[in-house]
Amino acid sequence: MPKYVVTGGEDGQSGVNFAGDRYEPGDVVEIAKPKGLWLIDAGYLALVSKAKPAKAAKPADDTGGD
């Protein structure tokens, strides 16, 4: 699966929630079907091969359910 790094967005601080897990800037996310994913189009995720992650992949705890 392609690996993407969380870029942090425009301010560099934006984490993402994906498939039930929480990822902070620098974390790496494996995405099975990246095509059309808005997080990639909007620049929140970038291919690892094109950006250096700050730390290894490790999803943080999600903040909970609705």
Place this chain on the structure above:
Amino acid sequence: MPTFVHGKGTAVYLDEFEMTDYFNSADVAITNDTAEVTAYGATSKSYLLGLADGTLSLSGMWTADTDATDEELHAILGSASAANITIAEAAGTIGNRATIARCDEVNYSISNPVADVSTVTADFQGTSNSGALGSMTYGVTAGVQLSTGTAIDYNALGNLAGVDAPLAASSSAGGAGLLHVPVNSISGGTTTIKVQHDSASDFSSAADLISFTAVGASAKTSEMVVCSGTVNRYIRATASTAGSSGSITFMVTFARF
């Protein structure tokens, strides 16, 4: 049949204080100047659209209580820091509308009639020139409530309900998030409150749109944060804490530009 809203359900937040119990009137006026460009030979007037503007007027009961009308309305008159104000219509339901404002207080009046209760009136001028918020487009604008303004225990914080965009589509000109924390008894760590956005209603691929400054243990605070660029269709507030006891009451509103 239209869904009308009664004014009695309005809530008012002024910086880190909820002032709902003190006010009984909250008026908002949003205007847009026009410049006349009518020339000879015209049979009707023509105008160019000019600058947007906004004002607020709050009135209610005078009291010398701590953190209440007289103390707080006096404190912000002439303050170099503009006040953060939320007027939440039909407050208490996520998705209901709100007016969010970054304002300078320009008038504070007290009335003491011999045969009636003492009252206050405060007038505010919205300002887009808000220091660190220099990119804020409007001083007074319409937004949406992303929290209910009720207390949440430290161990029950999480993702609040999502809100769809008014036109069921993303927007592209950024926005402003406004946080008020009037009550906070969480101890043992800070509380983080964010606004997230997503193209999916289930927030299965959400990203942080706005991260407010971490709220200190037992701290009351207020903060407006602006963002630029695309705001996806669905937005929600989310909160987490490193604290180990207590609860927090916060109101988050967001306006798309």
